[in-house]
Amino acid sequence: MALADLTFSRTLKQTNKRIPSFPRLGRAHVLPLVVPVTLIALWQLGSSTGFISDRIMPSPVAVTQAFWSEAASGDLGHNILVSAGRALAGLLVGGTIGFLLGIINGVSKLSEQLTDTTLQMIRTIPHLALIPLVILWFGIGEEAKLFLTSLGVLFPIYLNTYHGVRNVDRDLLEMGRIYGMSRWSLFRKVIFPGALPSIFVGLRYALGIMWLTLIVSESIAASSGLGYMANNAREFMMTDVVVLALVIYALLGKLADVIARRLEGWTLSWNAAYQK
């Protein structure tokens, strides 16, 4: 039946592209859920039978209850918003700097020679190693978290943008020049779209680093946010809240990836690799 479904939707697509394909609960939607659902079921089974101690790992039911109580008090929503706001701010600042540097160094030999070595040196320092210094510079306020997240996000975006620009097809650049494109249209019509697949790889790396950096800096010094919530719960031995925080990280990470993927599919629809 699934096969018949598939052929049908394919003919539909070929005959009329304007008809949007409605998501249907096919194999493609069920399969990715099999592993997580099984794991959760096993976990619940282990907790209910007493095989897994509540002190070490609360049961899924306990975590769900923690979710309800945290959500009802309003703390959870507040902490998620604070963390997401920090993450986005860091992504915006670091991503913009990395993107601009990548473009400029990809296009200009002079700028590349001037700054690339320095950037590569700074890149090799684990940015979390800067935490002591950052606390001395900024205290434990928002600036410290913004600084660390931006720094972490900057390099994957820089490297992949630079790489993407440098690998734009030379033949296409030559074509653009022969057809009299100005520098700006050469960038807009050839260089940027050519580098875009690579920039997206950078963005997805950056999203991972963004959460990591944020959570670490929130655990060390913060009075709100998910990292603070988890760390605070640890002091009171509330393992259910700690696990809840982990689950939410996983969901937020997945959400960010889904958004990036959608964006990718939408902007790269010309690329055979992204055509469905």
Add this chain to the structure above:
Amino acid sequence: MSLHIHERPARSPYSSSTHGATRPDAASTTTQAVSLHLRGVEKRFGDNQVLRGIDLDIEAGQFVAIVGKSGCGKSTLLRLLVGLDQHTGGDISFHDEYGNSAKADARIVFQEPRLLPWFNVAKNVAVGLGEGIDKDEARTKALAALWEVHLRNKAEEWPSQLSGGQRQRVALARALVSRPGLLVLDEPLGALDALTRISMQTLIARVWRELGFTAVLVTHDVSEAVHLADRVIVLGEGRISLDLSIPQPHSRKHGDAELAELEGQLLEAILKDR
């Protein structure tokens, strides 16, 4: 070197009725063909002299093929003609039909189509119109140019959805959409299979007759050169070693005996060059 007077073939009315559609108006203007004049043109890359004094006049509207073994300098000559490289000696000039010196609005078709994969076919053709042109006008002209290469119905497709021959036809439409006075073809059919190549040859011959631009074709396929050109120039060791006119009228059949003989003559000249 022979310099013969070539009579322009009468521009045929648009005879092809296979589309079943009327020809769009925007495409009906013909080009201002330019003539080319090369005097003692030299090109060296460091110690390596690739072109050694090329003297060549190409009349407006003529179809000239340049053949030669690889490394004979034919691609270098072509890059000089479109201004991709600068010559190191001699002089290249372009004249319009009245003998006034003209700017060469040359267009080039490469061996690879070089289409922008992120633009649909119509937008790729519009790239040929250059900057600062009204969007609607660009689209109208692009569609008209696509009509000429029988790809009007592919305007909204991505280049990746086309076959190799279709992509090359899009590249041809992109080159022709601005009605250039000079069209330079750099082994445009080299990457195509034999059958597609024959239909592309017919297409090139037809648009050339209809639009009347000056055409310079670089190829290593002697049969293709004889089939398409008014005049074939053999390049060897950076010089012109043979300048042969092909007098046959321009609806040439593959397998024509006289053409086959000219082909033999040319091959001999190319291979003799050592």
